[in-house]
Amino acid sequence: MSMSTSVPRSVTTVRLPVADDLSVPYTRTEICAEAREAARVVLESGWVTSGPQTQLFEGEFAGLVGARHAVAVSSGTAALELVLRDLRLPPGGLVLVPDLTFCGAAQAVLHAGLRPLLVDVEPATGMPTAATVRRAVRAFGRPEALMALHYAGAPAPLRELGEAAGLPPHRVVEDAAHALGTFLGGRPVGALSRAACFSFAAGATLPIGEGGMITTEDDDLAAGCRRARLHGMSTDDWRRHQPGGAWQYAVEEPGLKANLTDLQAAIGRAQLRHLAGWQRRRAVLAARYTARLSGVPGLTTPRPPTAGLHSWQLYVLRVGPEYPLRRNRLVARLAEHGIGSSVHFIPLHRLGYLRRAALRPPEGLPGADALFPELLSLPLHPGLTESQVDRVCAVIAEAEADPGPGVRP
Structure with missing residues (x-):
């Protein structure tokens, strides 16, 4: 008896999302x-x-x-x-x-x-x-x-x-x-x-x-x-x-x-074999972000190390209180323009299991608590283009000039 290869009517087929669904994906895995x-x-x-x-x-x-x-x-x-x-x-x-x-x-x-x-x-x-x-x-x-x-x-x-x-x-x-x-x-x-x-x-x-x-x-x-x-x-x-x-x-x-x-x-x-070239590319793109965002009020770009070399696995921007949008609203604004982003990381003491399982100083963790609402990781990978970086920066700068709904009170 042969087995049918047709999909049962009760099964819904779903197209899985891919990086190309966004005009500027947060990440894209380079496989040479x-x-x-x-x-x-x-x-x-x-x-x-x-x-x-x-x-x-x-x-x-x-x-x-x-x-x-x-x-x-x-x-x-x-x-x-x-x-x-x-x-x-x-x-x-x-x-x-x-x-x-x-x-x-x-x-x-x-x-x-x-x-x-x-x-x-x-x-x-x-x-x-x-x-x-x-x-x-x-x-x-x-x-x-x-x-x-x-x-x-x-x-x-x-x-x-x-x-x-x-x-x-x-x-x-x-x-x-x-x-x-x-x-x-x-x-x-x-x-x-x-x-x-x-x-x-x-x-x-x-x-x-x-x-x-x-x-x-x-x-x-x-x-x-x-x-x-x-x-x-x-x-x-x-x-x-x-x-x-x-x-x-x-x-x-x-x-x-x-x-x-x-x-x-x-x-x-x-x-x-491609690592050195990919890392040079990351550094170029990170420098481009910094050049375009360092003058935007309320934003803090990452500091280059004084005694070493940064790998630029992540480009972490800080969205401070002077910027008109809260971090989460900026994430949504970027998504509206087809731009992916992320946050690195949720502090461990804010995760239920680890809050119970880990110890923390009695005075709390004020540095992490102050930093977490501001953290925003921007797209950074070797396949990213200069025009995509410029698009990300333009949306962020436009939000500063015209915040629209969701501005800080």
């Missing part, structure tokens, strides 16, 4: 032609999961950032959890986490059996300072570790934050989700600390769709994360199935299912 061909080769090879492409990607990525080791994993969040687990901290130990970060960072702490202690941020940078770290430490005592986010791609002051927390350098974990291409003091993020955790999400400077990478100089940490990313197994499928390989394996400690596939790695390797 070489990556498409590399993916085809892997799909036809008969081996799709972690294997030779993953190993090559790790080596090339480590070389790019100047690290001894790179360990490919399924996401930036998984990278953070694996590194925190490898620190072997006491259960329930406190980990300092910026209040202004992606929720996955705090969840990685919780999944590692630890507890986030939220740290306030400076509105000028969106990142913690030595002073906000000391306030959190005074309230709850010295933490076990600190997670430092290079917010939007600007370099975080790692040494100052670690010293303010009273922690040795190996207890500072870099959340480098935004920071591939970021430099601090002439050195690239990825070779600055015991461990840096990168993301290859769809909007990242190196987009694969999903994926992450741990970079480290520590042989033991690299070996431990390689085991832990695949259930704690002593050897992976690829090595067991090679000529002369043994099918046996040992499991001496718990692990995750957090490996990267060869399909993803092949895409990542091809994308790496």
Whole structure:
């Protein structure tokens, strides 16, 4: 009996939205032609999961950032959890986490059996300072570790934050989700600390769709994360199935299912060849935004770092009280003109689960609370054109001149 391929009448087919639905999409994932061909080769090879492409990607990525080791994993969040687990901290130990970060960072702490202690941020940078770290430490005592986010791609002051927390350098974990291409003091993020955790999400400077990478100089940490990313197994499928390989394996400690596939790695390797050009393009577009928006009353454009290099994964504008529209109304105004935008991020203490699960200083988190209503991320990706940037800026400037409904009282 043959099976019908027609769609039942009760099923409604829906066209999924795509980036082209907006005249200026907030983000658009760049997948180069070489990556498409590399993916085809892997799909036809008969081996799709972690294997030779993953190993090559790790080596090339480590070389790019100047690290001894790179360990490919399924996401930036998984990278953070694996590194925190490898620190072997006491259960329930406190980990300092910026209040202004992606929720996955705090969840990685919780999944590692630890507890986030939220740290306030400076509105000028969106990142913690030595002073906000000391306030959190005074309230709850010295933490076990600190997670430092290079917010939007600007370099975080790692040494100052670690010293303010009273922690040795190996207890500072870099959340480098935004920071591939970021430099601090002439050195690239990825070779600055015991461990840096990168993301290859769809909007990242190196987009694969999903994926992450741990970079480290520590042989033991690299070996431990390689085991832990695949259930704690002593050897992976690829090595067991090679000529002369043994099918046996040992499991001496718990692990995750957090490996990267060869399909993803092949895409990542091809994308790496375009990274330098894409980053130059991001910098050009960011400079164009700043040149056109810095004179608009009520807007604050991002400051370039004084001691490093910005990756410009995000272009975060601040919509201050002098601007005639509230941030949310400006988001709506941009959408009316076919322009996408976003907000990075909702402070963790405003998210119900994390408000309950995380600790926060008794005086609250006033910096994050003041900054959050002003944050607006504008479109920024290598495929964006100068005319699109100019269109975004024109709509923002026109709103300043003619705000219409929704003006501030």
